[in-house]
Amino acid sequence: MSNNLIEMDKRHFIHPTSSIQQQQKNGAKVIMEEGDGIYLKDITGKWYLDAVSSLWNVNIGHGREELAKAAAEQMKKMAFSSAFSTFSHEPAIRLAEKIASLTPEGLNAVFFTSGGSESNDSAVKLVRHYWKIQNRSERRKIISLKRGYHGVAAASTSVTGIPEFWGMAGHMMTDFIHVDTHYNSTTDQAIASLRQAIEESGPETVAAFFAEPIQGAGGVLIPPDDYFPRIRALCDDYGILFVADEVITGFGRTGKMFGIENWDVIPDVMTFAKGVTSGYFPLGGVVVSETIHNVFKEKSLGTLFHGFTYSGHPTGAAVALKNIEIMEQGQLVENSRLMGNRLLLGLKKVKESLEIVGDVRFVGLLGAVELVEEPVSNKRFAQDQHVTLKAIEALHERGVICRGVTYDNTDIICIAPPLIINQEQVDQLVEGVYEAILKVQQQLGIKR
Structure with a gap:
């Protein structure tokens, strides 16, 4: 059976963000068939600790029958109905109201999509x-951060600040600018980079600044405490909209309902996906401020020619409502904070024990471990040593699924387990990370 699946996979399945040649040569790395809590089981019967919530999204864990029941009940009643031409339905209305009640003050109106991109x-x-619609059409430039990830649709690829995503189909769209991140720089330097970009572009031509509260796919890059308050002030100075990309950081991932709340900053626009349904159904959205919504209501004449078939999908909305209910009843946002602290302390002990561990950083259950040749000087490994690949493979051998990042000559292990993780499982994860990095350190011939 497994050989048949592997051959079918190679012949018919083009995998996203994967090496097509590697797939054709080696087949699927692993074929999963079952999930339970923070664990996944493959078709050989091996269990894995899903330490990155699959794609940062399975916040309430695998195998939750409550979500399957919520989907089934909605499908039996009405599986789908369009939201075009002002048609509506109860699940989307109630979900929009619920999200508005959870987001920072003033963010009150929701446009639904199928996902983060x-x-x-x-x-x-x-x-x-x-x-x-305010007769300011010259304001169309979008500024975002290097190492930021915002998706792979046409415009969202252009907002993304990771060059590897730009060349796949040619070139990016115009009027997108990428500025220095806060990573490996001071807040003053990062703010100066943004200010310079605004001034050089002409403030009157800039529509918005996009940023993840914590850069996820770029390597879990956490900003200094004063970064977002100063970003908010700078955007206000120039009359630029601030868009917070909460696709990864939303719905409890950082120990707050939304990541930007860690810095008490209110954006003008917020995007979300992933954790809103914990991956049980494709769903995302954009939340706008009351100010923006009022301008839409007053000046957006005729039809808004934008929308997706599955915008406000009733089954997806029903799943999201049940998912949020489970999060609230299980106090999973608080558990994210508590277990994140425990995981951080455990991995700091790993850093003390192993020579090649550099920075260890977490906010809630979103964090990373960097591997470096020399921690004091932060000297990086040569890329031909493939340190990240070795670490991810060593973790996989030990039944732990993590994500590796190598942008800008870094070696980063990203960790983001489901928010239901408990103390015993945190300790299991820490032990797995320790053993995997120890193996890599021994492979490199490095001894403390």
């Missing part, structure tokens, strides 16, 4: 529309 693509169009 669509959400950020929609945010680009909505902020440009906001300026256009």
Whole structure:
């Protein structure tokens, strides 16, 4: 059976963000068949600790029958109905109201999508529309951060600040600018980079600044405490909209319902996906401020020519409502904070024990471990040593699934387990990380 699946996979399945040649040569790395809590089981019967919540999204864990029941009940009643042409239905209405009640003050109106890439693509169009209907169509430039990841649709690829995503199909769209991140720089330097970009572009031509509260796919890059308050002030100075990409950081991942709340900053626009349904159904969205919504209501004449077939999908909305209910009843946002602290302390002990562990950083259950040749000087390994690949493979051998990042000559292990993780499982994860990095250190011939 497994050989048949591997051959079918090679012949018919083009995998996203994967090496097609490697797939054709070696087949699927692993074929999963079952999930239970923070664990996944493959078709050989091997269990894995899902230490990155699959794609940062399975916040309430695998195998939750409550979500299957919520989907089934909605499908039996009405599986789908369009939200075009002002048609509506109860699940989407109630989900929009619920999300508005959870987001920072003033963010009150929701446009639904099918996922994160669509959400950020929609945010680009909505902020440009906001300026256009106020006779400010010259305000269309979008500024974002290097190492930021915002998706792979046309506009969201252009917002993304990781060059590896730009060349796949040619070139990016115009009027997108990428500035220095806060990673390996001071807040003063990062703010100066943004200010310079605004001034050089012409403030009157800039529509919005996009940023993840914590850069996820870029390597879990956590900003200094004063970074976002100063970003908010700078955007206000120039009259630029601030868009917070909460696709990864939303719905409890950072120990707050939304990541930007860790810095008490309120954006003008917020995008979300992933954790809103814990991956049980494709769903995302854009939340806009009351101010922006009022401008839409007053000046957006005729039809808003933007939308997706599954915007506000009733089954997806029902799943999201049940998912949020489970999070609230299980106090999973608080558990994220508590278990994140325990995981951070455990991995700091790993750093003390192993020579090649550099920075260890976490906010809630979103964090990373960097591997470096020399921790004191932060000297990086040569890329031909493939340190990240070795670490991810060593973790896989030990039944732990993590994500590796190597952008800008870094070796980063990203960790983001489901929010239901408990103390015993945290300790199991820490032990697995320790053993895997120890193996890599021995392979490199490094001894403390």
